[in-house]
Amino acid sequence: MKSFFHIAGFLLLLVFLLPLPAMADAGDQxxxxxxxxxxxxxxxxxxxxxxxxxxxxxxGFEGLARSYPSHSRADDAxxxxxxxxxxxxxxxRRAEDARQAVALYDxxxxxxxxxxxxxxxxxxAGLVLEKHxxxxxxxxxxxxxxxxxxxxGDMTSLCRDAEKRLRRYMPAEAAGVSVAVPAVSTPSSGAVKVSQVRHWSSxxxxxxxxETTGPAGYAANLLQGNKKAGQPPRLYVDVxxxxLGTGVPATxxxxxxxxxxxxxxxxARDQVRVVLDLETYGDYKVFTLENPQRIVIDVSGKRTATLEAAIPELHAPVAGTGDAIGKVLAKTPKEKKPEVAVPAASVNGRLRRxxxxxxxxxxxxGAIGPSGVMEKDVTLAMARRLAERLEKELGCQVVLTRDKDIYLPLEERTAIANRVGADLFISIHANASTNRNATGVETYYLNFSKNDKAAAVAARENGTSLKQVSDLELILFDLMANAKINESSRLAAEIQKAMVDHLGRHYPDVKNHGVRQGPFYVLLGANMPSVLVETAFISNKMEESRLNSDKYQDHAATAIVRAVRSYAHDSRTVATK
Incomplete structure (x- = not known):
């Protein structure tokens, strides 16, 4: 039924978009x-x-219907x-856009x-209201x-089915005095639970x-506030x-x-409300992510105070951000407190952090090799080596998102980079393929996937399906506005070249899969050039062994350090011209 409706709707849309004959009046035009x-x-x-x-x-369409309400195409418009x-x-993913669709349908x-x-x-209109x-x-x-x-009408059977499906949500005014409105059932012990509410500023x-214990529907609404009455604008999300979990603070x-x-x-018994009391705002967006299930709210705007004043010393836990970020930030020495109130860009090409x-x-x-080697273990070992080499050879400060075997949600990783004012973000991974013979190196930066292979890699690293990767490219595009895509592309090119050149001297069979683009959660929202490096194929038995060896990890770290040095030198050259 759903497929039939989509096909019928598509054919109907084609009818409307067919070329029209020459038109005389302004409405036609x-x-x-x-x-x-x-x-x-x-x-x-x-x-x-x-x-x-x-x-x-x-x-354009709404204006025609408003200016020419009697026009023969007003309903089409x-x-x-x-x-x-x-x-x-x-x-x-702005609720106001969905509401506008409902208003025009109405x-x-x-x-x-x-x-x-x-x-x-x-x-x-019913579908938008129900689904979105x-x-x-x-x-x-x-x-x-x-x-x-x-x-x-041709929608009658679909509407009758939907009406029956949602009968328990029938408003009292629609039921009439002779019909009792069914009560909403109390959530069972398996109901979705809000387990944590975290925040961080960039x-x-x-x-x-x-964070929720399972997929949860939500509704987001914005209340403009009243300055004269002293009421701030408020954004609230109803889950x-x-x-509500026992450990979630009320404020x-x-x-x-x-x-x-x-x-x-x-x-209400079956509803959790999260209210954001705002100083000000310019825009907001709400979307969901999986593994784990969570609802993400991003609020942007011109701050009424400097961000630095609201951020505690980094040697102390960061309130409200969860233990993972607090522990990572606690590793930064107090005397090297990042200047998070200033842009994260490096000064004259000098990399500070x-x-x-x-x-x-x-x-x-992550991916698991034929012999049982886990991606999470080799990436941690390689990240530690890389951090040590970067600090020693480039004299910059390096922060590891994790320095032990702990779980860290993808969106928190770039949040750490944003919060400490990093100049670069480098995510280390090991590739995998259903083709056990696949080998080689490739480097990604955040953008839309250009081919099925790039989409497949993004799906694996995101822990999602290919369909969800396609959705991600649309849903989260606005969040890429601050991503330095051109600089990320240049950094990715430097790393890919250095990896192939240096590893090729020691492993002549290393294949160059080039620089690719993909919608990776882990790179999303970064305010600095950011890349994801697939250092080898852990699904290949030979490269699994290499990834697990100190020698290969050292060579990979050496190559990335050389690439970062080259990137910084080129940035310094451009900055001084």
């Missing part, structure tokens, strides 16, 4: 312009990544405007009840409206992570069907100039 802009947007992968392009299309809003939401259904798109609009905004009562109303008002945004003070505090409570990340760890072993 307005529709033609909006349609052409939509066609151009759909044909360009790059254009889809920029918000203003989507907004222009939505405004509202439908396509809503679809464009859904497309924008797929990229931005306008179509209410303003053009005789249109053959009216029932489609009700059904699609987690508002099942309102979704129920849309499904019921479509089924009641358009009993012969110069560009504040991130809050809500549906959730219970966490932040005070970083952007976020005042975090409050956690239970407004590098974060080296040992891939995987703890409960996440």
């Amino acid at each position: 307005a529709f033609e312009n909006a349609k052409n802009a939509y066609q151009q947007l759909q044909s360009s992968t790059r254009d889809k990544l920029y918000r203003e392009n989507w907004v222009r299309v939505v405004e 509202l439908y396509l405007g809503a679809k464009a809003s859904e497309g924008l939401y797929a990229i931005s 306008r179509l259904a209410a303003g053009y009840p005789q249109s053959n798109l009216a029932d489609d609009a009700c059904y699609l 905004l987690s508002n099942r009562p309102e979704a129920y109303m849309r499904y019921k409206r479509a089924a009641d008002n358009h009993p012969r 110069p560009d945004y504040t991130r809050v992570v809500i 549906k069907g959730g219970t 966490q003070k932040v005070g970083d100039g952007l976020l005042r505090e975090i409050r956690v409570g239970r407004p 590098i974060v080296v990340d040992a891939g995987h760890g703890g409960k996440d072993p």
Whole structure:
């Protein structure tokens, strides 16, 4: 049924986008312009990544319906405007974009009840409300409206099924006095639990992570606040069907100039609410990540105070960020406190601080070789060697994201780099392939995957499926805004060249797989050039043995140090010109 609907919707969209004959009036021309802009947007992968392009299309269709409500294509315009809003939401994950899609669908259904798109609009509005905004009562109303008002529509059977599925969410006003509204069941012992709420600040945004024990639906809402009444803006996220873990504090003070505090409570038996009291904000985004399950909230804006004032000395645990980050930051000597209030860029090409990340760890072993060697062990050994060599030969400070076999969520790794004001972030990994004969070296930087192989590597390192990698490329694109992609590309090229050249002198059979691009969680959100190095294939028995040897680890570390030195020299040369 779902596949049929998608095919039917696609064919319907094609009908709307078919070339129209020459048009005379302004309404015709307005529709033609909006349609052409939509066609151009759909044909360009790059254009889809920029918000203003989507907004222009939505405004074009919405403007036609507003200015020419009696036009024969006004209902078509509202439908396509809503679809464009859904497309924008797929990229931005802003609730306001999903709500805009619902509003346009609602306008179509209410303003053009005789249109053959009216029932489609009700059904699609219900889907957005149910799937993206987690508002099942309102979704129920849309499904019921479509089924009641358009009993012969092509969406009737789908709407009836959805209406039955969501009957327990029926609003009281829709039930009538003679129908009892079923109570929402109390979560069972296996219900999703909010186990931890963590936060950390970086110069560009504040991130809050809500860890849950399983997949959880959520709804995010922003309250603008009232300055005259002394009410700050508030962003709250409701975790549906959730219970609260015993170790989650009711209040966490932040005070970083952007976020005042975090409050956690239970407004209902089957709901956990996390409230962010804001000083100010410019934008926010909410999305989910897996392994472990968590809801991530990023708030950006112009801080009302310097970030440094809100950050304690690094020799003490960092409040609210969890033991892992606190322990890592505690390794930084007090006298070398990072100047986190200033941009992380190096001065005249001089590298002051590098974060080296040992891939995987703890409960996440990474790839496992034919003889049982674990990726988490060889990456830690190599990271330690690399850190020692970088400090000794380049005279810079090096921070390891982990210096023992502990688990560290991927998004925390770049958060450490951001917090200590690192100039570079280097994540060390070992590759794997279903082809046991695959060997060689490749280096990645954050961008969209250009081929299936790069996507497969990203899926493995992210712990996700290929489908989720495709979704990630859209959902998290906005978070790449601060990533120094060009500089990351240059650093990746230097490391790949040095690895192939140096290792090739000792291992003539080393294959050069080149520099690649991929959407890696571990690189996402970094404010400095960042790369992921696949040092060899642990799935290959020969390279597994090499990775587990001191000799190979030393050679790999030597190559990366040479690459970093070359990168820094080139940066210094450019800076002095």
